[in-house]
Amino acid sequence: MTTASERRIVVTGIGPVTPVGVGVDRFWSALTEGRSGVGKLEAFDASAFASRIAAQVHDFRVEDYMEPSAARRMERFAQMAVAAARLAIGDASLDLDTIDRARVGCVLGTGIGGIGAFEEQVRVLAERGPARVSPRLVAMMIPNMAAGQVAIQLGITGPNDCTVTACAASGHAIARAVDLIRAGRADVVLAGGAESAITPLTVAGFCAARALSTRNDDPEGASRPFDSGRDGFVVGEGSTVLVLEDRDAALARGARIYAEIAGYGLSSDAHHETAPQPDGIGGAAAMTAALHDARLNSEEIGYINAHGTSTSLGDIAETKAIHAVFGEHARRIAVSSTKSMTGHMLGAAGATEAAATALAVADGMLPPTINLTDPDTECDLDYVPLVSRELRVRAAVTNSFGFGGHNVSIVVTAHE
Amino acid sequence: MSDSFETVVKELLVTEFKVEEDKIGSAATFREMGLDSLDVVSLVMALEDRLSVEIPESDLEGVNTFGDALSLIQRKVGARA
Numbered sequence: 434m435t436t437a438s439e440r441r442i443v444v445t446g447i448g449p450v451t452p453v454g455v456g457v458d459r460f461w462s463a464l465t466e467g468r469s470g471v472g473k474l475e476a477f478d479a480s481a482f483a484s485r486i487a488a489q490v491h492d493f494r495v496e497d498y499m500e501p502s503a504a505r506r507m508e509r510f511a512q513m514a515v516a517a518a519r520l521a522i523g524d525a526s527l528d529l530d531t532i533d534r535a536r537v538g539c540v541l542g543t544g545i546g547g548i549g550a551f552e553e554q555v556r557v558l559a560e561r562g563p564a565r566v567s568p569r570l571v572a573m574m575i576p577n578m579a580a581g582q583v584a585i586q587l588g589i590t591g592p593n594d595c596t597v598t599a600c601a602a603s604g605h606a607i608a609r610a611v612d613l614i615r616a617g618r619a620d621v622v623l624a625g626g627a628e629s630a631i632t633p634l635t636v637a638g639f640c641a642a643r644a645l646s647t648r649n650d651d652p653e654g655a656s657r658p659f660d661s662g663r664d665g666f667v668v669g670e671g672s673t674v675l676v677l678e679d680r681d682a683a684l685a686r687g688a689r690i691y692a693e694i695a696g697y698g699l700s701s702d703a704h705h706e707t708a709p710q711p712d713g714i715g716g717a718a719a720m721t722a723a724l725h726d727a728r729l730n731s732e733e734i735g736y737i738n739a740h741g742t743s744t745s746l747g748d749i750a751e752t753k754a755i756h757a758v759f760g761e762h763a764r765r766i767a768v769s770s771t772k773s774m775t776g777h778m779l780g781a782a783g784a785t786e787a788a789a790t791a792l793a794v795a796d797g798m799l800p801p802t803i804n805l806t807d808p809d810t811e812c813d814l815d816y817v818p819l820v821s822r823e824l825r826v827r828a829a830v831t832n833s834f835g836f837g838g839h840n841v842s843i844v845v846t847a848h849e
Numbered sequence: 850m851s852d853s854f855e856t857v858v859k860e861l862l863v864t865e866f867k868v869e870e871d872k873i874g875s876a877a878t879f880r881e882m883g884l885d886s887l888d889v890v891s892l893v894m895a896l897e898d899r900l901s902v903e904i905p906e907s908d909l910e911g912v913n914t915f916g917d918a919l920s921l922i923q924r925k926v927g928a929r930a
Contacts, residue, residue, distance in 0.1 A: 501867035502883045565898075568890040 442614050444791045445688040446525025446676030448517040452488035461792050464800040465821045469653035471667050476631040484645035486652040487631050488669030488776025508547030509629035513672035514579035515586050518623050525676040538591035538619035539580045540609045542602025542626040544780035546576030552634050579627040591619045604783030604833030604841030608697040610677045620679045625784035627672035657804035658741035658770035659748050659812040666742040669776030673785040692791040695846040698722025702838030713754025719840035720758045727844035731759045735826030738790045740834045741770025749811045769817040773803040783833035790831040790845045797825035854922050875916030
């Protein structure tokens with residue numbers, strides 16, 4: 434009999450709704466083929482904006498996942514979360530009618546939540562007064578509604594929660610899901626994140642902070658982590674949900690297992706609202722804690738899916754963090770940033786990259802850092818440039834760092 | 850005149866609230882048509898705008914069906930005229 438504290442957590446289902454594709458097959462083939470999901474920003478008229486490019490989800494048809502009467506109650510981030518959850522459950526061949534739904538939880542992170550509804554209703558308030566503000570505004574904009582809607586749509590009644598730590602949000606969601614299963618509070622947790630913040634106000638704010646790439650004439654080349662020509666991140670959207678499951682339960686039902694979530698580490702930079710601590714001390718602390726939690730030595734890590742957003746400070750700080758944690762072994766680790774293809778999905782990034790990491794471990798194929806033609810002199814690791822690499826690794830790390838100085842590192846290992 | 854009210858409300862239910870047209874009948878309750886209390890507030894706002902009437906919340910008591918809503922609107926528009 435396994436005691437609660439010894440419970441191990443495996444990934445049995447992956448549901449990506451991303452700028453590079455919807456569904457695990459399209460997602461993974463795009464990443465391994467090095468296809469960019471970045472294009473002209475089409476969500477609104479961005480002609481007056483410094484950054485006019487974005488990684489948008491184009492092949493998402495909401496009607497494939499819910500009734501129109503349900504869809505109209507949700508902001509896009511929640512719609513995509515419901516779709517991602519359904520895709521993940523289907524991918525896991527998990528039949529909710531045969532298990533206790535009270536033992537199925539859901540933790541979804543988001544950076545911003547339903548800001549589209551917020552912006553629209555601010556205009557209504559200004560132009561038409563308080564009596565015309567939608568009674569659905571609050572329910573559509575609050576960040577926890579993605580997790581709430583997944584539960585409503587799927588009828589899962591276990592622990593239901595939301596993490597809001599900017600671009601680390603869905604990393605934190607996975608960490609919390611691991612805790613829920615380890616503590617015996619749930620047997621299955623749908624863990625991930627959702628974001629749909631390609632709106633005028635958000636993009637204007639990021640532009641003002643000089644955070645976004647302005648390589649407007651070359652959208653597919655704009656997200657270029659670790660490259661000397663990088664000039665900021667590309668704003669993205671989407672949702673990825675993972676089915677995380679108690680290993681014994683997964684084995685008992687004969688589930689296909691992608692990989693194990695062996696541990697995680699959390700830390701704070703305690704440094705600045707938006708800039709990383711320049712030496713990557715916070716990121717290093719998270720990775721060290723994750724290795725400890727997974728009971729692995731640093732030499733056992735073969736791949737790191739970097740946070741790698743394509744910003745000037747962030748990519749260098751993360752490189753330094755990897756050097757600090759892994760020492761001489763750092764140069765033997767393959768490191769890549771799939772944000773070079775997906776753009777920065779903000780609160781959905783961590784789960785999307787955990788999915789990529791689990792697939793890399795399961796498939797023996799490491800996705801590349803595309804657009805990396807001329808590495809920054811301070812970025813001196815093996816970043817799997819341009820094309821994917823066939824390499825079987827037994828253990829990998831995926832990093833997520835967020836505004837506010839939040840750091841999450843997750844260790845993903847091959848299942849045996 | 851009542852026909853046109855009916856058309857306006859029906860159109861709102863179908864386009865804004867995604868109600869299937871065959872579910873709309875005078876005895877159909879809002880709940881049966883998939884509208885919750887928040888939707889009823891939204892519906893009233895939209896009708897006030899479309900028909901240039903004011904419908905105070907106190908008038909909504911006992912208004913549970915499509916037919917109830919039509920009668921209420923007729924009373925309101927009639928009172929205005």
